[in-house]
Amino acid sequence: METKKKGEWCEITVPAKWNGISIESLLKVEWELPKKLLHQLRMEKGVTVNGEQRRWNELLKEGDKFQVHMFMEEEYGVEPEYGELHVVYEDDHVLIVNKPEKMDTHPAEKGGTGTLANLVAFHFQMQGLETKVRHIHRLDKDTTGGVVFAKHRIAGAIMDRLLMERKIKRTYAALVEGKVKKKKGTIDAAIGRDRHHATRRRVSSKGDEAITYYKVEKYFKKHNTTFVTLQLETGRTHQIRVHMSHNGNPLVGDVLYGGQTTYMSGQALHAMKINFLHPITKEEIEIDVPFPTKLNNIMKEFQRENV
Structure with a gap:
């Protein structure tokens, strides 16, 4: 989809998939904009087609220049x-x-x-x-x-x-203590506040629903640590840290949840990949995020010594 920034406006060349839909349908159904934002666009006359104001029930044609006041x-x-x-x-x-x-x-x-x-x-x-x-x-x-x-x-x-x-998918990499028993699994355990600690969370039947999916990528026998990748169904505070500790495998360096600082201080947790549909073009976006130097070096060292 062809889009251009023109000052405070975004100009989109209407693609074939938008041919025959109304301006209102594009904003309310395709983009699913909230009512407050739709009202703002109406009041400020923030939508034009081919440079002209149009009624929102008018239909778009392939090749039209659809302009929206985006970059205020x-x-x-x-x-x-x-x-x-x-x-x-x-x-x-x-x-x-x-x-x-x-x-x-x-x-x-x-x-x-x-x-x-x-x-x-x-x-x-x-x-x-x-x-x-x-x-x-x-x-x-x-x-x-x-x-x-x-x-x-x-x-x-x-x-x-x-x-x-839950349509923004984030994949995490973690180095955890011990050997994770199952090659892959789901941790479905509600998480709530720990009333004995200001910042810590804990598994609690009275907490909020929390679901974590994990997969074992590599076990480093010499160091008794496991490299896992994880995805979240929910996004609770400290979710991966709480769930892996609850599973008997606290994150390396995560003192708050029982991890040791033998290899690094601060939890060995990295958001390594993000997937989502682009908000404007609806194209699939998949971004790999490089590991930090410290965690990358530890992983290389463990891999080398595990041979």
Whole structure:
């Protein structure tokens, strides 16, 4: 699908699959925009076809130039801060970055700095973009890997819905202690707060539904650790960490949930792959996110010594 950014507007050449559908159907059915955003677009006359205002019940034709007011100027919402930012995917609508360890995804309070969101704000600033920094999901401070940001309000609304509908698939890599008994499995155990600890979670029948799928990739006998890949059906706080500890295999370095720091400090957990349908074009996006140097070196060392 051909899309072009023209100032604050996005111009899309109507493809064959949109031929014969109304403007309203495109916005409400194809993109499934929330009512509030639809109302805003109506009020600001934020949709044109071939440069002209049209009734929303008019039908689109293949080859039409469908224009939407997407890239309006907004405050960043966080302080721009210079720092190294590893971008793994970017277009006019979506940004995916590789979060390092020991960094929060966003500030805990207004004016906070030192987070991934601050670096993204600076990245936008250097591009001449004035748009709100919208993280679609978060990673724990010591978890590394891919984090998705939306670059405008329409992409943000669509990506938020995709996340809620569990249509953004994230694959994680983890190094856990001990030998995982089953080659692959499902951990279905509700998670709630631990009333004895301010930040810790625990498996609790009174908690929220939590489902984790795991697959054993490699057992390192000499170090008695297992490399596993995981996917989440749900997205509870500390879900993988809680579930693997509950399974008897805490993450290497995850002191909060019983892991040891023999090989590394901070949990050995990395968001290694992200899959989703692009919010605007509906094309399948699959992004591999490189491992951090420390975890990569440990894995290589274990592999070498396991031969």
